[in-house]
Amino acid sequence: MALLWWEIFIVVFFVLAVLLPAAVIAFKPQWVFFSRGAKKSNAETINLVRTFMTHYSLPLGMDPLHRQLCLAFMDPFVKTVYSLFAILPDPWMVAICRAVDAFPGNTLRYILHAIIGRTHLIDHVVTEGIKRAGLGRCQWVLLGAGYDNRTYRMAPLRQAYQVATFEVDQEPLQQDKLRRLRKCAAVPPSAYEDVKYVTCNFNTERVQDVLLSANYQPGKRTIFLLEGVSMYLTKEGFAQTLAAIKELCPDDCTLTFDYVDERVINAYNGRTDIVDPPTPPLGSPRSVESTTLDEGMSDCEEGAMVVDKKTAASKKEEVASRASTPLTAEERRYGVQYCSVLERNQTPVTFGLDPSRLETQMAEHGYEIVQHWSPDELAQQFLKWPGGKESKHGGEIVSRACTYFYYCTVRPVRGSAV
Known part of the structure; x- marks a missing residue:
């Protein structure tokens, strides 16, 4: 029975910590990125994206100092959302980023x-x-x-x-x-x-x-x-x-x-x-x-x-x-x-x-x-x-x-x- 409770806990944690935030970002990214009411949220959004870059392999990604700088500039609310993903291994993070960015329902697709x-x-x-x-x-x-x-x-x-x-x-x-x-x-x-x-x-x-x-x-x-x-x-x-x-x-x-x-x-x-x-027609200048x-x-x-x-x-x-x-x-x-x-x-x-x-x-x-x-x-x-x-x-x-x-x-x- 104890094993069953642990299994339930893991499933619930995965849904709340990974799938739910991923779904929100995929369908309504503005709820996370553009809901702070301040114009500086645009800069914070770009900063969050650069944080995700640190999970990619070099040279496509960025070094650890880059992540520390991004975290320093991150709004506490956005940092909370990011921390839910950051517990995952880097390959998982990259897979989620690629899937969310390419998802047809994402209003900011491929950005x-x-x-x-x-x-x-x-x-x-x-x-x-x-x-x-x-x-x-x-x-x-x-x-x-x-x-x-x-x-x-x-x-x-x-x-x-x-x-x-x-x-x-x-x-x-x-x-x-x-x-x-x-x-x-x-x-x-x-x-x-x-x-x-x-x-x-x-x-x-x-x-x-x-x-x-x-x-x-x-x-x-x-x-x-x-x-x-x-x-x-x-x-x-x-x-x-x-x-x-x-x-x-x-x-x-x-x-x-x-x-x-x-x-x-x-x-x-x-x-x-x-x-x-x-x-222009094919072959034309x-x-x-x-x-x-x-x-x-x-x-x-x-x-x-x-x-x-x-x-x-x-x-x-x-x-x-x-x-x-x-x-x-x-x-x-x-x-x-x-x-x-x-x-x-x-x-x-x-x-x-x-x-x-x-x-x-x-x-x-x-x-x-x-x-x-x-x-x-x-x-x-x-x-x-x-x-x-x-x-x-x-x-x-x-x-x-x-x-x-x-x-x-x-x-x-x-x-x-x-």
Whole structure:
């Protein structure tokens, strides 16, 4: 009889601790992630996803320090939900993440792995940019830093290369972040005390003003990041941010950001005057404007990523193909659900770009594209199982990424008066 009671206890515990939270996250993720009533819950959601990354095997996953940082920034309610999963072995955690993220009833389908892929993409861009710049020749600015822990994870790299680092965001969130950092015993103060925390509201304040007041050196080579921010800006706010970057560093900087396909925003707003571009006939030249590296960007002294011409041409064709393909009914539905969830959280998605016209849209602001990643390319490059062909899943894609997010690196056009 005692054995029977233990069996009942194990079954009940498994249902309450694992199956019930998993079902809630699969069907109603906004109940867990977006129910706190505060706008900072968006940053907390991204932080939770990054915590799940630590259960994946390296290099797809993250090291133990990453988990400690994520836990330090985690809301107590969200930490309770996470702790119910954290008792499971890592392979089980990964299996649950993959199943929940791919579940058709999930209103935020494939967004978890899109965030994982985006984290690796930006880590790669920053690491390569710092190394190519050289000792003491680079600044790093995170616009809308949120609970991003990249500056602390990369503290040895940026300190070795003497990179001046700035985190820009709203004051309450930054104060909360610093308070939690100081309580995290796993992170030495030297990893965050040299970072300059700059307060700013992107829609009402000039980024260049707040950065200059924090001793930013105008004209010095700079890596700018705008991760998970552009979709919450107004069109004017985005334009002002681009103008600010161009004013601060017109000749020697890059900006890496992600953006929402504006077609899903139009669908959510009921726009009928804008339709998907028709798919070109098979074999016909594509009229889509999408670009990666031009010949001038292949020089390391220009601070650009080096990509051979064959790879660049292949990337251009891949992004062009994806951008020119009309959204399916499923893609449109999930994109609309994403916009709906964010609006209910009082952080509406207000801005997007057209991936098929990105080159023209950036040129209007005096920028040119360095590299452009589609959702499929993100998965191909940054969402693969570790190991080679000799491993069970080595080289295979772990998951798709949600189809309404794109990613790019741009730089100001030299001599442009825009």
